[in-house]
Amino acid sequence: MTNTISDIEKADVILVTGSNTTENHPVLSSFIKRAVTFRGAKLIVADPRFIQIAKFAHHWLRQKLGTDVAWINGMMNVIINENLYDHAFVEKRTEGFEELKEIVEKYTPGYVEEITGIPRADLTDAARMYAGARAGSICYCMGITQHTSGTDNVKSLANLAMLCGHMGVEGGGVNPLRGQNNVQGACDMGGLPNVFSGYQPVTDLAVVKKMEDAWGVSGIPSQPGLTVTKMIPKAHDGEFKGLYIIGENPLVSDPDLNHAKKSLANLDFLVVQDIFMTETAQLADVVLPAKCFAEKEGTFTNSERRVQRVRKAVDAPGQVMDDWKITAEIATRMGFAMSYGDSREIMEELAAVTPSYAGIDYDRIDLEGLHWPCPAKDHPGTPILHREQFTRGKGLFHAIDYTEPAENIDTEYPLFLTTGRLLYHYHTGTMTMKSEGLNERAPSCFVEISSHDAQTYDLEDGSMVKVESRRGDIHAAIKISEKAVAGTVFIPFHFAQAAANKLTNAALDPVSGIPEYKVCAVRISKAA
Amino acid sequence: MNDQGNITINGNAFSFEPGETILAVAGRNHIDIPTLCHLKGASPTGNCRICVVKIEKEKDLMPSCATLAEAGMVVHTESSEVVKARRLIIQLMLSTGNHNCAIRGTSSDDWTRFQMSVQAYDDSSELCPVWGDCRLQDLAYRYQVEPKRFSDAGTPYPMETVNPFIVRDFSRCIKCGRCVQACNDIQVNNAIQFGYTGSNSKIIAADDKALKDSDCVFCGECVQVCPVGALVEKDVRYRVRQWETEKVRTTCSYCGVGCQLYLHVKDNQVVKVSGVEEVAPNFGSLCVKGRFGYDFIHSPERLTAPMVKENGTFREATWDEALDTVARRFNEIKETSGSDSLGVLTSARVTNEENYIANKFARAVLKTNNIDHCARL
Ligand code: SF4
Numbered sequence: 046m047t048n049t050i051s052d053i054e055k056a057d058v059i060l061v062t063g064s065n066t067t068e069n070h071p072v073l074s075s076f077i078k079r080a081v082t083f084r085g086a087k088l089i090v091a092d093p094r095f096i097q098i099a100k101f102a103h104h105w106l107r108q109k110l111g112t113d114v115a116w117i118n119g120m121m122n123v124i125i126n127e128n129l130y131d132h133a134f135v136e137k138r139t140e141g142f143e144e145l146k147e148i149v150e151k152y153t154p155g156y157v158e159e160i161t162g163i164p165r166a167d168l169t170d171a172a173r174m175y176a177g178a179r180a181g182s183i184c185y186c187m188g189i190t191q192h193t194s195g196t197d198n199v200k201s202l203a204n205l206a207m208l209c210g211h212m213g214v215e216g217g218g219v220n221p222l223r224g225q226n227n228v229q230g231a232c233d234m235g236g237l238p239n240v241f242s243g244y245q246p247v248t249d250l251a252v253v254k255k256m257e258d259a260w261g262v263s264g265i266p267s268q269p270g271l272t273v274t275k276m277i278p279k280a281h282d283g284e285f286k287g288l289y290i291i292g293e294n295p296l297v298s299d300p301d302l303n304h305a306k307k308s309l310a311n312l313d314f315l316v317v318q319d320i321f322m323t324e325t326a327q328l329a330d331v332v333l334p335a336k337c338f339a340e341k342e343g344t345f346t347n348s349e350r351r352v353q354r355v356r357k358a359v360d361a362p363g364q365v366m367d368d369w370k371i372t373a374e375i376a377t378r379m380g381f382a383m384s385y386g387d388s389r390e391i392m393e394e395l396a397a398v399t400p401s402y403a404g405i406d407y408d409r410i411d412l413e414g415l416h417w418p419c420p421a422k423d424h425p426g427t428p429i430l431h432r433e434q435f436t437r438g439k440g441l442f443h444a445i446d447y448t449e450p451a452e453n454i455d456t457e458y459p460l461f462l463t464t465g466r467l468l469y470h471y472h473t474g475t476m477t478m479k480s481e482g483l484n485e486r487a488p489s490c491f492v493e494i495s496s497h498d499a500q501t502y503d504l505e506d507g508s509m510v511k512v513e514s515r516r517g518d519i520h521a522a523i524k525i526s527e528k529a530v531a532g533t534v535f536i537p538f539h540f541a542q543a544a545a546n547k548l549t550n551a552a553l554d555p556v557s558g559i560p561e562y563k564v565c566a567v568r569i570s571k572a573a
Numbered sequence: 574m575n576d577q578g579n580i581t582i583n584g585n586a587f588s589f590e591p592g593e594t595i596l597a598v599a600g601r602n603h604i605d606i607p608t609l610c611h612l613k614g615a616s617p618t619g620n621c622r623i624c625v626v627k628i629e630k631e632k633d634l635m636p637s638c639a640t641l642a643e644a645g646m647v648v649h650t651e652s653s654e655v656v657k658a659r660r661l662i663i664q665l666m667l668s669t670g671n672h673n674c675a676i677r678g679t680s681s682d683d684w685t686r687f688q689m690s691v692q693a694y695d696d697s698s699e700l701c702p703v704w705g706d707c708r709l710q711d712l713a714y715r716y717q718v719e720p721k722r723f724s725d726a727g728t729p730y731p732m733e734t735v736n737p738f739i740v741r742d743f744s745r746c747i748k749c750g751r752c753v754q755a756c757n758d759i760q761v762n763n764a765i766q767f768g769y770t771g772s773n774s775k776i777i778a779a780d781d782k783a784l785k786d787s788d789c790v791f792c793g794e795c796v797q798v799c800p801v802g803a804l805v806e807k808d809v810r811y812r813v814r815q816w817e818t819e820k821v822r823t824t825c826s827y828c829g830v831g832c833q834l835y836l837h838v839k840d841n842q843v844v845k846v847s848g849v850e851e852v853a854p855n856f857g858s859l860c861v862k863g864r865f866g867y868d869f870i871h872s873p874e875r876l877t878a879p880m881v882k883e884n885g886t887f888r889e890a891t892w893d894e895a896l897d898t899v900a901r902r903f904n905e906i907k908e909t910s911g912s913d914s915l916g917v918l919t920s921a922r923v924t925n926e927e928n929y930i931a932n933k934f935a936r937a938v939l940k941t942n943n944i945d946h947c948a949r950l
């Protein structure tokens with residue numbers, strides 16, 4: 046997030062898109078609901094489903110799946126045509142405005158209505174509302190990124206925020222809500238194929254040299270590596286041979302699961318380090334038992350870039366070890382001596398080689414976390430990014446055209462499928478499904494469908510259906526819901542027994558490598 | 574000094590900000606005024622009146638949580654009039670519910686009768702489930718209040734135990750309304766409100782349904798703010814006493830909000846979770862996963878020893894064997910097929926320190942940039 050979570054309450058207009066906030070970030074959603082209910086903030090929700098947060102909205106824009114670039118361009122079209130944009134900000138802080146203007150010209154509200162199904166009057170009102178804000182906050186999540194156009198979607202939202210000058214101010218910003226507790230930290234720490242910790246590019250030879258010196262090695266490659274979505278097909282082809290998976294369960298979360306399973310099975314050697322024998326661990330050659338959060342010391346970095354302490358509360362069961370210790374042991378046995386006394390020592394080392402974490406240590410974050418960038422011990426951290434300037438200096442507008450999702454509906458597969466999470470479960474359910482109470486609230490997979498579609502297919506609430514896509518099929522019960530809109534069904538992806546990702550499309554965003562979980566075509570029939 | 578003048582509390586002058594309540598000014602200056610219904614972050618309701626103070630020249634005692642400080646105000650927080658009023662309130666509360674915390678001696682007959690009726694309602698022979706962790710009990714001790722009589726009938730409403738997380742014990746509810754505010758003003762889940770009137774009044778969900786059939790999302794904010802034993806976590810009630818536990822502050826391991834929470838530990842087991850109040854990002858709030866989703870920690874399904882696969886089935890191995898196997902196989906593949914045929918999937922679930930080590934391992938040991946995590950999935 047460019048801004049903090051508390052900051053959301055300072056916005057006077059909030060735009061939520063592609064985020065089922067009340068279920069996936071419940072505590073954060075309270076900040077939005079409070080702003081709207083008690084502080085007079087206006088809320089715009091753009092989401093294909095009538096999710097809970099939409100009930101608080103002044104405008105609910107219901108776009109067709111995968112048409113985000115179009116409605117965002119449409120809003121900018123209105124804002125530019127009606128001269129509602131922040132001239133001073135555009136002038137002083139950005140470049141590329143003319144190109145943007147040119148491209149959004151054709152996205153008139155009428156044209157956008159054709160593509161997205163959003164009534165032109167609603168789009169226009171929403172555009173005026175956002176542009177008229179003193180501080181407008183944009184919050185988005187996987188509903189924006191998990192598309193073949195995910196990167197374009199994100200850039201479009203940044204365009205919109207810059208156009209209206211809602212960047213670098215309290216209550217403004219473009220705020221991706223991170224789904225998992227430490228996604229932010231995994232990225233910050235170099236858990237990405239193209240960067241070391243602190244987003245230092247592997248292609249920068251000076252950085253490579255710095256890391257080699259710090260680590261006492263040579264020969265670190267300066268070519269970006271493979272993303273997970275590329276590793277899997279390469280494993281399938283036999284080119285990729287050995288994989289070390291720490292705390293992840295791609296066998297429920299990966300798109301096109303049937304393919305993923307074959308690919309992992311095709312590896313010469315698979316090591317899985319986890320707290321449970323997950324679906325993925327079942328395929329491993331060696332499984333290493335790791336500690337869970339309640340058993341270890343360390344830090345997580347939340348969505349708002351706040352580095353916070355994790356502390357040991359209980360002893361780990363059996364012979365379970367810290368993840369870092371296991372990794373260090375493997376390294377040592379491979380001939381690279383790695384040893385640390387505790388996690389604090391690791392934090393000291395990583396702070397020394399990671400400029401954005403340089404000022405962070407356990408003592409400073411004992412009571413309250415710090416927001417990176419925090420480049421020095423006397424630096425107070427950075428709750429709001431881009432206050433004076435953007436990372437690259439001026440903010441660059443990206444002129445982006447709408448492109449269709451990779452798969453569309455047709456006579457054979459006439460319904461759209463979108464996937465997501467539920468309040469009561471988390472990701473692949475390995476943790477939440479150990480709680481009877483959570484299971485009682487959300488016991489099994491279902492297919493959420495509108496009453497209109499249920500009628501069309503003559504389906505009763507609770508009846509079993511078969512859902513098929515070009516890649517696979519699953520069986521689940523029908524749930525008729527006011528959240529669903531006609532023509533689109535929703536399936537939560539938590540449940541391994543009826544894994545929604547047997548259906549989803551592995552088509553990737555060309556830049557981010559994120560699969561298009563949010564759109565694919567399916568058909569449904571009564572289960573035999 | 575503040576140019577708008579000062580307020581005098583218990584003989585000392587204090588400055589104040591416009592809009593500050595007497596309670597807030599007192600709090601800032603370490604003057605302890607007791608509260609029950611007051612909830613930070615929500616607008617004051619003045620419901621319980623335990624926080625009343627004497628303001629000179631005012632006829633009635635005023636609730637300090639709902640009265641703004643004014644220049645020239647002269648306030649007494651523990652005058653005999655104030656203390657008397659507080660004792661009355663406490664007495665009334667104690668005598669209208671199953672407050673069997675033995676505030677008063679336990680030798681008389683009516684205690685026995687009372688305790689029997691509480692036991693029947695509670696299905697337990699113990700003293701109140703939040704004994705030692707109750708604001709009303711604390712106040713009764715502080716002001717040395719003995720209930721005049723024990724209530725006979727308790728409450729017309731049976732206990733609600735039909736959801737997996739929260740027990741609603743209407744017999745101990747003092748109708749302070751904190752839960753209602755927590756649900757409506759803090760979490761904005763709008764699941765509960767005041768219902769019925771007079772001595773029949775009750776906190777109701779929807780039109781008096783069970784929580785599980787209402788809009789309740791089991792965030793447990795109401796449980797956290799309930800000052801008495803009317804709302805208690807099901808797994809905690811009569812199983813865990815506060816003094817048996819230790820609290821460890823940490824960060825939630827579910828979503829990216831990163832709520833600050835306390836793990837309450839008894840005998841090396843996490844038995845309860847509560848939100849850390851007054852610090853960002855969550856200021857005490859949690860969601861159902863963070864508050865009630867901790868069973869996995871002690872699940873019997875946890876992996877407890879390394880496993881290696883032999884002829885398609887797993888068997889336990891020693892750490893030495895498992896780690897040596899991994900090191901040997903990685904080295905072999907590295908030599909025969911090159912570093913770029915190897916890769917690491919690190920995790921959004923593990924710590925920064927562990928991710929950093931995974932990144933170092935991929936790059937410095939395997940010598941590949943094939944490292945990613947599953948967050949894009
Ligand atoms: S349930 Fe607890 S918080 Fe709610 S009104 Fe009763 S005593 Fe107050």
Ligand code: SF4
Pocket residue numbers: 752755756760762763764765784788789790791792793794795796
């Ligand atoms: S658990 Fe949460 S949603 Fe349910 S009544 Fe309590 S505060 Fe409201």
Ligand code: SF4
Pocket residue numbers: 070071072073825826827828829830831832855858859860861862863864
């Ligand atoms: S308590 Fe809920 S909202 Fe808070 S971090 Fe945990 S999962 Fe997220």
Ligand code: FES
Pocket residue numbers: 607608609610611618619620621622623624625636637638639
């Ligand atoms: S605390 Fe002030 S009236 Fe209840």
